[in-house]
Amino acid sequence: MDTRLYIDIEWHGEKMTKLIVMSFKPLYALKIVRGEKDCEVRTYFGIVEQGDRVIIYASSPRRAFLGVFEVHDVLVGDYNNVVWYLNRCCVMFDEDNWRFVEEHYARSTRKLMVIKIGKVRVFPREIALHEVKSYIPSFRPPLSYTLARYELVNVLRQILGSSVWEDLIT
Numbered sequence: 001m002d003t004r005l006y007i008d009i010e011w012h013g014e015k016m017t018k019l020i021v022m023s024f025k026p027l028y029a030l031k032i033v034r035g036e037k038d039c040e041v042r043t044y045f046g047i048v049e050q051g052d053r054v055i056i057y058a059s060s061p062r063r064a065f066l067g068v069f070e071v072h073d074v075l076v077g078d079y080n081n082v083v084w085y086l087n088r089c090c091v092m093f094d095e096d097n098w099r100f101v102e103e104h105y106a107r108s109t110r111k112l113m114v115i116k117i118g119k120v121r122v123f124p125r126e127i128a129l130h131e132v133k134s135y136i137p138s139f140r141p142p143l144s145y146t147l148a149r150y151e152l153v154n155v156l157r158q159i160l161g162s163s164v165w166e167d168l169i170t
Contacts, residue, residue, distance in 0.1 A: 018052045019153060019169065022145040028097075029058035033066050033122045039090035042109035042144055044076050052168050054115075055148060055156070057129075057141045063124040065156065068168050072118030080106055082091045089116060120169045127159055145148050 022040075024032065033056065048054075052071045058064050075085045086093050088113065105112055133139055135155045147160035157165040 014114055018047065018049070019055065019148040020048060020052055020145055021055045021142055021148045021152065023057045023059045023141050023143060026058040026060075026062040027061070029066055031092075032056055032069060032117060033120060035120060036092055037094075037097075038092040038117050039086060039097075040115045040117065041097075041105065042113050043081060043105075043108070043113070044113040045144070047147060048074055048113065048115060050074055052142070055152075056116035056120075058126075059141065062126075063129040063141075065123065065129075065132070066126055067109070067120060067122040069120040070118035071115055075114040075116075076111055079108060079112060082114050085114045088116070123160060123168070124164060126158070127156065131159065132156075158168050 005146055008039060022042075026035060028040075032040075050071055054069050054071060056069065058066055073089070075081060077085075079151055082101070084103070084121075086098075090137075129139075129141065132152065134157070136151055139152065140142045160168070
């Protein structure tokens with residue numbers, strides 16, 4: 001099994017663009033691909049930077065890869081910083097999102113992160129988890145997010161076709 005991380009997409013001066021896999025509840029994954037959600041809040045584990053690409057994985061019951069988005073901006077801070085940023089920069093952050101943020105992050109002592117979603121590119125078709133697992137039986141989507149492994153990138157490229165894949169991530 002190839003365990004290399006796929007981080008060498010392109011160079012922007014001194015910055016290297018990374019490819020990240022992020023899991024979303026199906027409702028929110030669909031809102032992203034439809035252009036109905038412009039920000040995502042997560043506990044901060046590092047690695048996500050402006051310009052990176054995020055592979056959108058819709059978790060159970062959908063269990064499918066839907067597309068890719070570019071990270072337009074990232075704010076890292078405490079809960080108050082997150083609320084400030086959401087109020088000023090995220091116009092499509094609905095009531096359900098606010099409720100989730102309040103319930104899960106208001107008392108958090110950890111650093112939090114707001115990702116401002118940039119350009120979204122939808123896959124020509126959904127790629128079901130079972131299809132990826134037919135190539136990589138040990139693959140498990142992240143509970144939150146992680147750097148994309150080289151073998152996953154190769155499988156997605158193979159399923160979608162090299163030219164389609166390159167158009168989606170550049």
